[in-house]
Amino acid sequence: MPNEQYKNRALTISTWCYRLLLHAYPSSFRHDFGERMIGVFRDSCRTALQQHNIQALIAFWLHTSFDILISSCLEQWSVVKEKIYAMTTSTNERQSQLHLRVARATTLFAFIASLAASLHLYLLEDASPLTQTAYAASPILRFSYDATYITTLAAAVAVCSIVGYALLQRTTQVAISISIISLLIAFGGFGGLLIRHPMNFLMLFSLFVALVIISFLLGQVVAKHAAQRIEKRRALMLGACVSVGSILLINIAALILHTILLNPVSHALYMQGQIAGTHWNSLLIAMVAAFLAMIICGGGLKYALRFPALQS
């Protein structure tokens, strides 16, 4: 009987010590499994004491101490790893958000600048009785004007796709919406030509559709690449920003070409009185503004496409 009391006391003290040593484990692990571990320890300790003798307790404690040392270190390490992972993921999340914001802001800024410059050009030339004469004299002038107009409309469609990816979940839904918007913009923008000049309409429409499709595909390629590093929806929006940027690049090239051809110095007779006869006329200012906005957009997209490295 005294031996039994001795064993019981040894069991109680061992369990108390084990409970104390459990503090080597992370608190979450201790909270979830602490009591269960104490239960298993108590059972094992009781078996060791009953089947063998008190000397067996020393061997049992050696084994248990080694187990605590190894498993607590490993568990603490996994908690540290989880924290590092969570921290890295959250940093990457913030970075990718910032990259996308920069891309959207610079793209929108460049679009607004190009739209303003193109509208200004349209309002000046469309209202001028001399426009047709000038176009008849210079096919390049006509081409650059049409290119500016068509690319502005196509850029507007691409901007809608950024909004589409922000609002809709699926690429298919966005593609359908963009197709409908493209038709509305095309017919709203130059639908009148269908009756007056059907051939011109067909040519412009083909150019417009080609621009929209090519820019959309380019955006998809960029999005596919970006999706390996950032969340899919953000990658799609980034791809749409690149679509807008690519169209605006053509737009600004056409605008520059047109403005140079219209330069009052080389076309002194054209639009006399409507465009100021100096280098500082409104068309030049609008072109330079759109060009600078395009450079900012390019810089923004370049920054946005430098993705933060993700923790694997």
Add this chain to the structure above:
Amino acid sequence: MKNNTNDPEALLPLPPATFHILLALIGEERHGYGIMQETNSRSEGKINLGPGTLYRTLKRLLTDGLIEESAERPVAELDDERRHYYRLTPFGLQVARVEAQRLAALVRIAQAQQLLPRSGIVTPGGGA
């Protein structure tokens, strides 16, 4: 983190202690101490899990969806309400099966290299 891939191959190779725990749970629900005893007995004392290692492994198996806690209790006189019972999930069984196949393939290679006799029955002394 729950295992989202549902690909058993992604979890291989299993550490020996983990595989022994899965084997101990095939066809029977067990509590922590029961698992410890079973693995010890199956491995002829070679796998002697301490409570820390046992519950670290059980935590990972629960997270990966290989085992789950069982709500069923044994008959009242055999039950200890402090005990938690674990059982294998279908995915856990699948993982154990794939790991067994992997080990069997290794044995076949060892047999081909004449490290093991063709019968594959190995005695503790190393003979057939």
